[in-house]
Every structure is written in C-alpha cells, then in structure tokens.
Amino acid sequence: MFFNTNPEQTKRFLEDTSNLRTGHTPGVYFPENREDIRQLLEEAAGTSRRLVIAGNGTGTTGGRIPFGDYVVSMEKLNRIGKIQQTSERHATITVEAGALLEDIQRATEAEGWLYPPDPTEKLCFIGSTIANNSSGARTYKYGPTRNHVSRISVALASGEILDIPRGRHIADQDGLFHIPLESGQTIDLRIPAYNMPPVRKHNAGYYSAPGMDLIDLFIGSEGTLGIILDADLELMPQPEKIIALLVYFPALDNLFSFLAEAMEKKGRIHPRALEMFEHNALGFLRNVYPDIPNAAGALFIEQETTAENEDTVLEAWLELMETHHTLTDDSWVALDKGEQADMKEFRHALPVQVNEWLSRQQESKVSTDMAVPLDAFRELVNFYRNRCEEQGFHYIIFGHAGDGHVHLNILPKNHDEFLAAKQLYIELVDKVIDLHGTLSAEHGIGKLKSPYLERMFGKEGIMEMVRIKKTLDPTLMLNVGNLIAEEYLTTS
Template identity: 45%
Template sequence: MIVKKENSFLMAYLEDSSNVKGGYADEVVIPENIDELCAFLKDANAKKMPVTISGGGTGTTGSRIPFGGAVISLERFNRILAIDSDRKSALVQSGVMVDDLKKACDEKKLFYTSHPTENTASVGGTIATNASGARSFKYGATRRYVRTLKMVLANGEILEIRRNRSVLSRKDSRIILPGESAITVPIPTYRMPEIKTSAGYYAKDGMDPIDLFIGQEGTLSVIVEMEIGLVDKPSKILSAFVFFETEEDAWRFACEARDISRSGRSLIDALSIEYFDHNSLRLLRARDRDVPEKFASAIFFEQEVRAGNREEEVLDAWIELILKYSPSLDNTWVAMNEKTAEKFSNLRHAIPESVNDIIRSRGFQKISTDIAVPDVANIEMMGFYSKTLKNGGLDYLVFGHIGENHVHVNILPKNERENLRAKEMALELVRKGIALGGTVSAEHGIGKIKHKYLEEMYGKNGIIEMARIKKAFDPNCILGLDNIFPREVLYLA
C-alpha cells in the first residue's frame, strides 16, 4: 500500500469542484488490493481515525474533502474486469473513470447510461452520489443499473450485496454479514419524494438493501467493485439546440417534449432535454461566437435513432413541436453529423466548467441548487427561480435537466455581502422546491455544504434517523464525517 504524507501530494485531495476551503489530512493511502484496504480500515477503526474516500474528485459538494485523518484513494482499483454482452453488464472496480467505461462499452456496442457530464468522475463516485445527468431523462439515475456491490465496511469486513436477493422491512431490517453476524438497519420514517433524488439515505419499507449504499456519499462503506447493467448502443444520437424568444416558450416546449416522450404515443422519445437561460447563453457565447445574442433561452435535446426508426420522420415530429413555440426554424441548430453532435455536447459541458472557473476566480464557495420538483410543479418552479433571481440583483445562471424538472441555479457572488445574500436566496429557492413536493438534491448529494437544506426537507428527526443508520454500519464513526449531516448529530443518535 502506498502512503503519502507530503503536503505537495496531499493538496490535490483537499479540493473538488465545490471550492470548499480548509480541508486537511495527515495522509493519503492508496491500497493496491482489497486485502490491504481491509487491513487499513481495521486499523483505522481501532484507532477511531477519520477516513474520507476519494474518487475522481469531481463532486460539487465537498464530500471527498477531508477535515482530519486519512484519505483513501481508490485509483489502483482501476480495472474493468468483464463486459458481458449477453447479460448486458459490466463488472468494474470502483476507481475506473466513467469515460474509460463508456469507451470499453462502446467497443462492444453497449451503452453505459449514467452520464454525469463530467467524464473524469469514477464509477465508484457515481454510485456513492447516485449521479444522473442529462440522459437520466430516458434512462433514470445510476441506482437503476447497479446490480451488485462489493464493499468494505469501516471495521474491515467485506460485504457483498446482489440486487433482488432480500428486502429490508420495518419488521425485519437485518443485513447478514459473511460471518453470519447481522446488522440491524433502523429504516428512517421520512417519505422520499417520488422523483429522482440523492438527498440523504434511501429509505423505504420493503427496500432492497443494495439501495442503502447507493447515494451514501462515502459514509457507510468503501465500494470496491460493482456489476452494472448496460443497454444496447443506439446506431445514432440526434441532437439539436433550439433558441427561444422568451423563457416561458422554452419551459413550455420542454414540458410538452417531456410529456410526449413519456406517453410513448409519438416518434418523439427524448434522451435528454436540457435548458439554458439567457445568462448561460452569454457564457457560451464567450466560448463560441456562433451562439446567437438576442435569445432569452435555449433547449438542447437528444434522441436515440434506433433500427426501424427513420431519422427524417423523428426530425419532422420534433420540427412540428418546435414550430408551436418558435416562429421559425431559423433559430434551431440540428447536428447533421458526428462532428457537430460532439460540438453541441462540448458546448453543453462548457457551462458547469465555466461556472467552476468563475467561482474559483472569485474565491467563494459554490452556491448552487440541485432541486427537482414533480412534473406538475415545473412551470411554477421555473417562474419562481426567474422572479427571485431577477429581483435579487446578483450574477446568476440557470441551466440543466429541465426534462426532469431539475435545473441548476448558480449564484455568483462578487463580495462577502453578495455571498450572504446569495445564501439567503438559495434557501428561498430550496424552501419553494420542498413546498412543491421536490427534493433539495436530485443528483449531486448533500456533502458538506447542504446540511441545512436536508434538514429543511426531512426535519431534525429525519437527520437523527440517518445518523442512526450510519452508526449501525460504522459505530466508531470514522467514514466520511460531515457528509450528509454534521458530525455533531452522531452524538444525538
């Protein structure tokens, strides 16, 4: 096992894309195999030493940033062990980069659906955060594809869970360990919204135990290996940018495209439906002068073209819908070849990247929302964002997964006074999202910066219930401290 203690080495593990400052650690350990990992954790547990798990470091909530103790880096768990075309699955170690897995699947004409726009994320990280992204509109979040997890618990014991083998009910909520001992899981009583969510532990009567470990943000176990479900690769992905004269036109177009896609009654069957407000377009124009200036908003959409599904007819169906909300097709860009499709995809990716650059240069922590609401509440929520942000007088932009009623608001303060105001505004948005039946985090998790939002959503009791689950798996409280809830809550559980 490699152990590094030099500051120059540690620095890279003290940040992610949240711009959370002040992280520190005594060492970074890089186990070469599972035996070394188990031995290290057994020892750390005995010493009650805090341990933070690091994946690709692309998280947006500070969850891989340590505040004391050791960091475990899983970079040596970097092998794709098998891709099985018949079972449509991949057996993967947790440190494999999403991009590498995608490329390997591609060679076998398979498709890994999890699509956080940041390809340098690790597969383990995407499971620990239940990542989703643009294409979860059609395919759902990471959770849906996780078939097996092999993990090491805080005390160094190995736990392997296969989906559909058992359920956790309030009457019998035990997870049996290999040595026949059992952990009783106190399933929380809060009700999760019936939309995609990465806000706190998954908890439902009758749940599959594997779901507890998806979206756990490195607080319950170290995920080392997983089997993931794949789908057939489409022959082509059609994509387009549509620019709109008003914000409302884009919102209504997106909602109609969403409903039509879900109904299965039309050729329209979107893979992703993404939104850009005027400020996002301005940011894109700085990268690509072709982005037109005069429009209030834009929608980017993708649709798979599969065998038996004629591209021209699909395009005609989209054109008909576009013309309901836009006076002409002059404001629409369609990717007619792979090069343009790649350009569109890069443009989409440029937004969070540019925002992260601005945040870093201004020196403040990222103030962004990750709220999703039910379908019926989307237009109301979009209106609330627009009104609150315009009245707020701060720099901001709104972009993201409107097809899932899940856009990201990023507020960009320039000084401490604006920073305080930005936090107040974000809280207002969060409260509105909760009031509309939504989640405070649909894909990024809670990490170290959204504790307050989670408490708004589930109440103090919900947070204490989560701390009880953590203590069931990690009684010495060493893993991922301050992720999901502050470490002080552990004393109350």
C-alpha cells in the same frame, strides 16, 4: 500499500469543485486491492482514525475533503473487466470503484454497448457515481445510476466485506434487513422511517421505500455507510442512431409549452434528454460560442432513432418547433457523431466555464441542485429568476428540465453579495420543500449542504439517518460530516 504524508504531493486531495478551501489531512493511503482496504479499516478501528474516501475530486459538495481525517484514495483500484453478454440485448461489466467513467464508457461503446448514466463530467470514478447516485441528461429516459447497478461489494467500517447483488437482501414486511456478515454475525437494520419526495430525481439522504433492496441503501449514501469496492454495471445495446437538437426560443413561454408537449411523447417524439439553458446561461456560453443568438432560452434534445425512422423523427421535431415558434434558423441539428460530440462539448462548456470563472474570483458561487415535481417546475424557474433579479444578482440557470431539475448558480461579485446569496439560498430551499421537492437531485449533500437537510426531513428524519449510520459505522469512522452534519452524530 503506499501512504503519503508529503503536503506538497497530497494537497490535491484537499479540494474538489466546491471551493471549500480549509481541508487538511495527516496523510493519504493508496490501497491497491480489497485486502489493503480491509487492513486499513481494521487498523483505523483500532486507532480511532477517521477516514475520508476520495474519488477523482469532481464532486461539488466537499464530500471528499478531509478536515483532519486520513484520506483513502480509490485511484489504484481501477480495473475494468471484460463485457459479459447474457442475451442479445443485455450484458454486464465488472468494474473497480476507481475506474474512470470515461474509460468505462469508451470500453463499452467500442463493443456496441451503452452504460446509460452520463453525468456531464466524465472524469469521475465509477465508485463515486454509485456513492452519489449520479445522473445526467439521459436520466430523463433511463433513470439515475442506481437503475443500472446490479451488484456492489462494500467494505464496512468493521473491515467486513459485503457482497450485495440486487435481489438478495430485501427489507421484510416489518421494514427490516437481516444482513449476514463474513464473521457469522447478523446485522438487523430497519429502513429509514420517512417518505421520499414525489420527484423524478432525488439524491438527498438515505434511500427509503417499502420492500426496498439493501443495494439501494448503499447507492447514494455518499460513502457514509461503507467503501464501495467494485460493481457490476448493466449494459444495453447502443442505439443505432441518435438525433440531437439545440433549439432556441424567443420567450420562455414558448420554451415551456414546447417542453410540455415534448414530454407527452406523442407520435414519433420520444426524447431521451431534455436539457435547458436560460438566457443568462447562454450569455455565459457566448464567451466560447459567439454565434449564440439573443434568445430567452434553449433546449438541448436527444432522441434515439434508426436509419429507417430518422427522417420522420426529425420531421416531427421540426413540426413541434414550428408550432411553438422557436428560433428555427438559429437552431442546430446534429445527425452524425462528430456534430453530436461538438454539441455535447457545448453542453459541458457551461459548468466548466463557470468553474473557471469562479477559480479567478474571491467568492464562491451559491448553487442549487434541487428538483420539484414536474407540475411545479415552471413556478420554480420563475421564483429563481424573480428573486435573483430583485436582488440584482449575476446568475445563470441550466440543467435537466425534463426531470424538473435545474441548477441555479448565483455568482457573487463581492462578499456582501455572497452573504446575501447564502441567505437567499435558505429561502429557495424552503420554497422547493413547499413545492414537495428535494434539496439535491444529483450532486448529493456532502459537507456543503448537510446543514440544510433538516429543513427537508425534520430532526426525526435526520435521526433516522443517524441510526442507520451508527448501526453500520458505530465508531464514526467513514466520511463523517458528509450528508449528516456532525453535530447530529455526536450529540445523540
């Protein structure tokens, strides 16, 4: 296994898209198979080394950034297996953790299959998307990554490898897992004793639910409980056709009333994606798309159709647009794959533009990834807007309106504004928690947001996570500082 200590060649592992800039590492390992990983973990246990698992560095929370830890790059474990069809409407594919999501989507689509999770960023590793339970626009219809993973194998800090097919390890009536290891020992592990918030998307802290499956504890655990090695993904047939629309609104009132009706899924209206761009986000995009009208906001919509019902579905959307007085002449309907790819490019352009803008600034953005129950969504958007306007911040709001989840990005012009935005962030977190929402809906907590998790779960909740972490990783080797701030691990 290659081990690289050359700072010039390994500096790319000191960053992701969080703008944390103080990472450092003694070196980077490049395992090529599960035996390499087992050996690496056993050696690390013997020498008290800490390891950080690196995906492709598109994470937004500093999760893969080492602070003195050795890095384990997953990039050489990138094999994609053959699609196994099990029925007319179901297939699976086995992939290694370092396979690129984009390559998996290309391989499955070429054979007529759909892997539903679709984070806007496609240049991420599948293992990271499982470790982060990533989501995307289609999550509105299909749910997050966890709904589409039927098996994982995980290397624990001890070097033992667990194969976890969904359905094999279910928490018993007392909330206990009894996990048999290769060595013949058994780990008894109680599920976390806290409730998860009543939101459609939630990715902050370890999953917990009565009678839960062990696979769901590892999915979304941000590499703190083990290294995901490979996984079986569930596939469904590609829809025959898709309609995509980009609808502009003269006022946010129209946007919210349209959204509410679209979500009732009445008649022929059954969206699979409902994504929002608020006025300032459209302004940002106008740098690349000068024809964007002066609108209060826009919704990106997708619905799966067939050749038979495409016309009537489109008619239903046009009627809805008329009822809610949208800027119909400026709106954009994409019926073929080429136009739809252009529209997706439009959607992706926003975070890319923001990241490019930030890379030229001295200050980092302050951004939220929080979600609230749907009945509190409008209140949240208004709160974000009002508080940012009051403080004179440059900000944008965009994201997954159908899931009660938008990203607010505050773009500070100087350090004083950055500090003020960080202060406001705490107020926003408390507001979201008051509304029974979650600190992270999809990007995870990483290192950037771990100091705030106690506001959501209380110290007791964090200590539940510490208990689980220490049962599976007693020497504190893997991704320390991710999700659980380090002081909770070292002071308990």
